[in-house]
Amino acid sequence: MKVFFLGTGAAEGFPALFCSCGVCALARTNGGKDRRLRTGVLIDDTVRIDLSPDTLAQVHAYPQLSLSGLENLLFTHTHDDHFAVRELQYLSPNFAPCRDTPVRVWGTEYLLGRIRVTMGKFFEPAPLVLTAVAPFQTYPVAHLVTTPIPSHHKDDELCLNYLLTEPETGKTLLYASDTGWYHAPTWEFLAGRRLDAVVLECGLGGSDAGYEGHLSLAGCVSVREKLVAEGGLAEGAPFYLTHISHTGLLCHDELSERAAPHGISVAYDGLELVF
Numbered sequence: 001m002k003v004f005f006l007g008t009g010a011a012e013g014f015p016a017l018f019c020s021c022g023v024c025a026l027a028r029t030n031g032g033k034d035r036r037l038r039t040g041v042l043i044d045d046t047v048r049i050d051l052s053p054d055t056l057a058q059v060h061a062y063p064q065l066s067l068s069g070l071e072n073l074l075f076t077h078t079h080d081d082h083f084a085v086r087e088l089q090y091l092s093p094n095f096a097p098c099r100d101t102p103v104r105v106w107g108t109e110y111l112l113g114r115i116r117v118t119m120g121k122f123f124e125p126a127p128l129v130l131t132a133v134a135p136f137q138t139y140p141v142a143h144l145v146t147t148p149i150p151s152h153h154k155d156d157e158l159c160l161n162y163l164l165t166e167p168e169t170g171k172t173l174l175y176a177s178d179t180g181w182y183h184a185p186t187w188e189f190l191a192g193r194r195l196d197a198v199v200l201e202c203g204l205g206g207s208d209a210g211y212e213g214h215l216s217l218a219g220c221v222s223v224r225e226k227l228v229a230e231g232g233l234a235e236g237a238p239f240y241l242t243h244i245s246h247t248g249l250l251c252h253d254e255l256s257e258r259a260a261p262h263g264i265s266v267a268y269d270g271l272e273l274v275f
């Protein structure tokens with residue numbers, strides 16, 4: 001399975017849109033791995049998770065990638081950094097005359113309702129096939145068996161992380177953004193379940209203060225230790241952090257140095273993970 005990191009930044013980007021803190025200043029100077037667009041991944045070139053407000057910038061940044069053939073889009077939740085739903089209007093024939101297939105969109109019933117309302121405002125319908133998903137059920141998404149699991153991220157909305165499995169190999173990715181510390185049913189579902197790679201949000205970085213629906217580095221270490229202890233995740237399996245915020249006070253190299261002793265790597269924009 002191939003995971004391409006289109007963006008690895010938190011909601012406000014890194015450096016952040018309107019911030020001049022020391023970390024943002026350093027990131028502006030450093031560029032490279034310290035320049036993070038809003039979070040999203042493309043899996044096996046065909047399945048996208050989340051649609052960030054930076055989607056057009058991502059398409060321009062990686063000309064080898066084209067979303068012209070995108071057929072499946074999974075959504076985790078409706079925070080603006082993941083759910084730039086108005087961009088979907090540009091799928092309509094007026095804007096994308098060469099497309100001849102719809103995009104199948106997967107998300108909660110609530111999220112799909114938000115899409116219906118927004119899409120209804122445009123003069124031309126976008127070719128979307130909306131499919132509601134429920135936690136702990138499995139769905140065929142392109143060539144992958146996909147299982148949504150609830151995260152602990154937003155009190156007024158069911159937010160989802162995803163397990164994606166290649167049926168022929170059994171290889172499974174846990175894609176976990178945005179996450180927080182899971183409630184018991186999710187932990188029970190994951191206990192002992194085979195995971196070959198994990199992508200986990202670290203929205204709080206080196207800070208333990210901030211939105212409680214995100215994880216700090218210490219929280220991410222605890223998640224990894226629990227998954228390993230419960231038998232589903234091998235010690236050496238790829239484990240990458242994403243959704244990195246300047247408020248976490250750490251640039252890429254510093255965060256990587258702190259994470260490495262725990263068997264954890266830090267993703268960056270443009271990284272391709274193959275496992």
Ligand SMILES: [Zn+2]
Nearest residue numbers: 011079081178
């Ligand atoms: Zn987010």
Ligand SMILES: [Zn+2]
Nearest residue numbers: 019021024246
């Ligand atoms: Zn800043």
Ligand SMILES: [Zn+2]
Nearest residue numbers: 077079153178
């Ligand atoms: Zn969020």
